[in-house]
Amino acid sequence: MAGQTGDPVEAPEVEALDDLAAREAAYERFVWDNLRRNYIGNFVHGMLGMTGFRLVNAPTFLPAYLHLVSGSNAIVGLGLALQQVGNVIAPLFVGAKIEHRRKIMPAAVLFGSLARGAILGMALVGWLLKGEPLVFALLIFIFLFGVFMGAQRVAFTLLMSKVVPISRRGRLQAWRNATGGLIAAALAYVAGRYLIGGNAFGNGYSTTFVLAFALTSAGLWALQVLLREPEPPTLRVQARFRDRLRETPRLISDDKPFGLFLVGQMLATSARIAAPFYILYVGQQMPMNGVLLGLLSLAFLGADTVSNLLWGYLGDRSGFRIVLLLSLSLWIGSTLLLMAVHEPAAVFAAFVGLGASQAGYMMAAQTMVLEFGKREDLPMRIGLSTTAEGLTATAGPLLGGAVADLLGYDLVFGASVGLLTAALIVVIIVKDPRHR
Numbered sequence: 213m214a215g216q217t218g219d220p221v222e223a224p225e226v227e228a229l230d231d232l233a234a235r236e237a238a239y240e241r242f243v244w245d246n247l248r249r250n251y252i253g254n255f256v257h258g259m260l261g262m263t264g265f266r267l268v269n270a271p272t273f274l275p276a277y278l279h280l281v282s283g284s285n286a287i288v289g290l291g292l293a294l295q296q297v298g299n300v301i302a303p304l305f306v307g308a309k310i311e312h313r314r315k316i317m318p319a320a321v322l323f324g325s326l327a328r329g330a331i332l333g334m335a336l337v338g339w340l341l342k343g344e345p346l347v348f349a350l351l352i353f354i355f356l357f358g359v360f361m362g363a364q365r366v367a368f369t370l371l372m373s374k375v376v377p378i379s380r381r382g383r384l385q386a387w388r389n390a391t392g393g394l395i396a397a398a399l400a401y402v403a404g405r406y407l408i409g410g411n412a413f414g415n416g417y418s419t420t421f422v423l424a425f426a427l428t429s430a431g432l433w434a435l436q437v438l439l440r441e442p443e444p445p446t447l448r449v450q451a452r453f454r455d456r457l458r459e460t461p462r463l464i465s466d467d468k469p470f471g472l473f474l475v476g477q478m479l480a481t482s483a484r485i486a487a488p489f490y491i492l493y494v495g496q497q498m499p500m501n502g503v504l505l506g507l508l509s510l511a512f513l514g515a516d517t518v519s520n521l522l523w524g525y526l527g528d529r530s531g532f533r534i535v536l537l538l539s540l541s542l543w544i545g546s547t548l549l550l551m552a553v554h555e556p557a558a559v560f561a562a563f564v565g566l567g568a569s570q571a572g573y574m575m576a577a578q579t580m581v582l583e584f585g586k587r588e589d590l591p592m593r594i595g596l597s598t599t600a601e602g603l604t605a606t607a608g609p610l611l612g613g614a615v616a617d618l619l620g621y622d623l624v625f626g627a628s629v630g631l632l633t634a635a636l637i638v639v640i641i642v643k644d645p646r647h648r
Contacts, residue, residue, distance in 0.1 A: 235445035236445045238445070239442055239443075239444060239445045242440075242442040243374075243375060243376075243377060243442060244377075246375070246440040246442075247375075247376070247377070249438055249439075249440055250375040250376065250438070250439055250440060251376065251384060252438055253434065253435050253437075253438030253439040254372060254375070254376060254384055254388065254435070254439070255384060255387060255388045255391075256388075256431060256434040256435070256438065257388075257431040257432060257434055257435035258384075258388030258389065258392060258431070259388045259391045259392040259395070259431065260392065260427045260428065260430050260431030260434065261392070261427075261428050261431040261432070262388065262389055262392030262393065262396065263392040263393075263395045263396045263399065263424075263427045263428075263431075264331070264396075264423070264424035264425065264426070264427035264428035264431070265361075265424065265428060266392070266393065266396040266400075266513055266516070267396060267399060267400060267403065267420055267421075267423065267424040267427075268331055268334075268357070268421065268424050273400075273403070273404075273408070273417065273420060273509070274291070274354075275288050275291075275292070275489070275491055275492065276491055276492075277338075277350075277417040278291045278347075278350065279492060280417075281346055281347055281350070282347045285489070285492065287347060287351075288489070288492070289611070290351065291350065291351055291354045292354075292487070294351055294354050294355040294358060295354050295355065295357060295358035295361075296358060296602050297355060297358060297359075297602070300362075300599055300602035300603050302359050302360070302362035302363040302366075303362045303363070303365065303366050303594070303595040303596075303597075303598035303599045303602070305595075306319070306323070306362075306363045306366045306367065306591075306595060307366050307591040307592045307593075307594060307595025307596075310366070310367060310370070310591055314443045314444065315441055315443070316367055316370050316371045316374065316441065317371065317436070317439065317441050319367050320364060320367035320368050320371050320435075321432065321436060323360050323363040323364035323367055324360075324364045324367075324368070324428075324432045325432065326356075326360040326363075326364075327357060327360035327361050327363075327364050327428075328425055328428050328429050328432065329360075330353050330354075330356040330357035330360060331353075331357060331421055331424050331425045331428065332421070332422070332425045333349075333352075333353040333356070334350060334353045334354070334357070334418075334421045335418040335419075335421035335422045335425065336418070337349040337350060337353065338350075338415045338417055338418030338421070339413075339414060339415055339418050358602075362598055362599075362602060365578075365594075365598055366591065366594050366595050366598060369578060369581075369582070369594050370591050370594060371439075371441065372384075373582050374441060374442060374444065375439065375440075375441060375442065384524070386520045386521045386522075386523065386524020386525060386575075387520075387521070387524070389516070389517070389520035389524070389571065389575070390517045390518065390520040390521050390524075391517075392517075393513055393514070393516045393517030393518075393520060393571070394514070394517045396513045396516075396517075397509070397510050397513035397514040397516075397517055398510075399423065400506060400509035400510055400512075400513050401506040401507065401509065401510040402506070403416070403419075403420040403423070403506065403509075404506025404507075404509055404510075405506040407419045407420050407423075408420065408506075409506070464596075467584055469584065469642050469643045469645060470581075470584040470593070470645075472638055472639075472641055472642045473580065473581070473584070473597075473639075473642050474596070474597065474600050475638050476536070476635045476638035476639040476642065477577055477597060477600060477601055477635075478600050478601065478603070478604040479604070479631050479632070479634045479635035479638060480540060480543075480573060480577075480631070480632060480635040481601045481602075481604045482604040482631045483543070483627075483628040483629075483631040483632045483635065484628075485611060485624055485627055485628050485631070486547065486621075486624050486625045486627070486628035489621050489624055489625075490550065490563070490566065491508065492621070493550070493621040493625070494508065494550075494559055496621070507560065508559070508560070508563045511560050511561075511563035511564045511567065512563045512564070512566060512567035513567060514564070514567065515563070515564040515565070515566075515567035515568040515571070516567040516568065516570070516571040518568070519567070519568035519571050519572060520571050520575065523535050523539070523571060523572040523575050523576070524575065526538075527575065527576065527579060531580075531644045531645075532575070532576040532579050532580040532583075532644075533576075533580065533639065533642060533644040534644075535572050535575065535576040536572070536573065536576040536577070536580065536639050537636065537639055537640065538572060539568075539569045539570070539571075539572025539573040539576060540569070540573065540632055540635055540636045540639065541569075541636060542565050542568060542569035542572070543565075543566065543569035543570065543573065543632050544629055544632045544633060544636070545565060546561075546562050546563075546564075546565025546566045546569055547562075547566070547625055547628055547629050547632070548629060549561060549562040549565065550562035550563075550566075550625070551622060551625050551626075577597070577601070580645065581593060581594060581597045582594075583645040584645045615627075
């Protein structure tokens with residue numbers, strides 16, 4: 213009797229499978245039924261958020277401001293290192309705390325609001341403090357900005373993976389980054405020439421940061437209004453953070469391509485040892501003023517804007533591994549050009565290449581990680597990727613500042629090229645998860 217059709221021993225298992233299939237189908241229907249609304253919400257949030265955050269994260273305004281108030285390359289490196297420490301502390305903890313939740317939006321709003329508050333703090337201390345207290349306060353808010361940016365990256369990446377199908381993620385990022393980048397490029401030029409060059413409201417840098425705060429806050433508000441989040445058909449059981457931390461090696465050992473991807477990511481982020489010093493290096497070669505600062509910011513952010521369209525559609529069509537390979541190659545070439553040729557046109561071209569390459573790298577790294585492994589492990593996989601990136605990005609700027617003070621910028625840039633070359637070799641070995 214046990215082998216007959218309809219055996220009651222097998223019925224609960226069959227019913228469970230049928231129930232899971234029904235929940236998966238309902239989840240898919242919800243995603244596609246709400247895709248237009250969620251697409252618009254993610255686009256508006258990303259466009260305004262990218263616009264504001266790029267004014268802070270571009271390797272021009274914040275490094276130049278830290279150098280202006282401190283006069284030290286080491287302080288510039290320390291500031292960027294403290295920002296990356298946040299990316300080490302927050303992501304895995306946040307991943308473990310939200311992986312069992314049916315709705316991610318409340319956590320995303322909380323972390324997003326705190327990140328924007330840190331930008332506002334940078335602006336306010338510029339008006340209220342001077343000298344060493346200003347430097348100390350800036351470093352504190354830069355650290356907090358890094359903590360909450362690391363936290364919100366996990367939450368918002370997971371949120372996007374829930375509401376946007378894999379075949380549409382590249383073009384969404386392409387258009388939101390391109391539109392946001394276009395606005396950011398124009399604003400960067402205006403900020404450099406008029407706000408910073410004209411010392412608007414007594415501190416052009418603080419005024420620029422307030423502008424960034426307003427734009428990013430508007431984007432977060434739009435996402436809250438527009439987004440409709442589905443409940444996933446399967447969830448992990450809530451576990452203690454330390455227990456989940458012990459399980460993270462399994463995420464790597466069970467998926468060798470993911471492990472190699474992490475190695476390549478860590479090498480590439482280590483190459484950011486040179487990023488805070490691009491603009492300072494140019495300042496050694498030619499007179500630096502608000503107009504030149506605005507033009508180079510325009511070159512960096514404008515290239516980011518245009519290239520995002522190429523990177524996004526290429527990633528959707530061919531997978532993001534090819535985007536990673538091309539962006540690393542362009543990053544190497546642009547750094548070498550900046551080192552070798554000191555004419556204004558060549559420097560402008562180098563900043564174009566740096567903007568385009570780092571846009572491609574960021575899009576590929578943040579999207580490719582979503583394609584490895586199981587859906588239930590996605591929050592911890594995002595957290596592990598972000599933490600690995602933060603670990604190597606923390607020491608880089610700090611070490612770079614010390615080396616730049618002692619031995620000059622050329623050695624820092626040479627180390628960056630070497631790390632990027634090693635990352636390129638590793639990524640060549642990685643199998644594309646899109647085609648597995």
